[in-house]
Amino acid sequence: MAFQQIKNWLYDHIILEIRDTKSLQQLMPLYGDYLPWSGASIRPSTLVYILNDIMINDRKVIVECGSGVSTLFIARYIQKMGRDISFYTIDHESHWLDIIHEELNKQDLTEFVQTIHAPLVHDSMCWNNEHKWYDMKVIGESFNETNIDLLIVDGPPANQKGQEFSRFPTVPYFNSWLKNNYKVILDDAGRPAENKISKEWEKQLGTTFEQDLLHGNVYVGCGGELFYNI
Numbered sequence: 001m002a003f004q005q006i007k008n009w010l011y012d013h014i015i016l017e018i019r020d021t022k023s024l025q026q027l028m029p030l031y032g033d034y035l036p037w038s039g040a041s042i043r044p045s046t047l048v049y050i051l052n053d054i055m056i057n058d059r060k061v062i063v064e065c066g067s068g069v070s071t072l073f074i075a076r077y078i079q080k081m082g083r084d085i086s087f088y089t090i091d092h093e094s095h096w097l098d099i100i101h102e103e104l105n106k107q108d109l110t111e112f113v114q115t116i117h118a119p120l121v122h123d124s125m126c127w128n129n130e131h132k133w134y135d136m137k138v139i140g141e142s143f144n145e146t147n148i149d150l151l152i153v154d155g156p157p158a159n160q161k162g163q164e165f166s167r168f169p170t171v172p173y174f175n176s177w178l179k180n181n182y183k184v185i186l187d188d189a190g191r192p193a194e195n196k197i198s199k200e201w202e203k204q205l206g207t208t209f210e211q212d213l214l215h216g217n218v219y220v221g222c223g224g225e226l227f228y229n230i
């Protein structure tokens, strides 16, 4: 096994597992009811990284692609900390959003997040004019912010053959709405397609996307001067 493969294996199976356990403890103050953690959920290490970024860099407009456990934690953070933040989450699956809505409702969190149900459709902005992304018309109708300072990309699903590049249109679509000191977090940095996507985004944004193994193996790209790049 090459050195890089051994390193990746160690991160995935040992180091990140330990960091996730520690992160779950750090997330305790934000726990409400049982949450539907699964293989599709964001890693606890990434969630702690996101919440630290929201707090330290004083994020005001957050867009998340791919709802789930992450949505519930971010909404709970906004509620508990009494922060004035506009938080949008976009998902393509109506059934999944029903489950998230039910949880948000039970936990009195509905006022802290705006959910957007946008089915996946073909668009010329998609990779090689193939693949599908959220219906831009639907997003455009539900969203009128111009200063996104945190963009979290954990959807649409990209783990099946034929959908590997589904997350590519996120930056081309939201690019003109990003604030100067934005941060873009792309989950699942261990996959070849995400690597290619991050390279394309670098060209579009004129920034560098660093692979961050310790925060759950994500790509992170930032603009402007950040008070603290955790």
Ligand SMILES: C[S@@+](CC[C@H](N)C(=O)[O-])C[C@H]1O[C@@H](n2cnc3c(N)ncnc32)[C@H](O)[C@@H]1O
Pocket: 036, 037, 038, 039, 040, 041, 042, 065, 066, 067, 068, 069, 070, 071, 091, 092, 093, 096, 154, 155, 156, 157
């Ligand atoms: C990578 S997941 C997004 C995960 C989300 N950010 C979270 O932290 O839970 C991408 C998509 O898979 C679907 N999904 C997420 N969790 C799921 C689950 N436990 N079961 C079925 N589908 C799920 C949703 O449609 C979601 O947009």
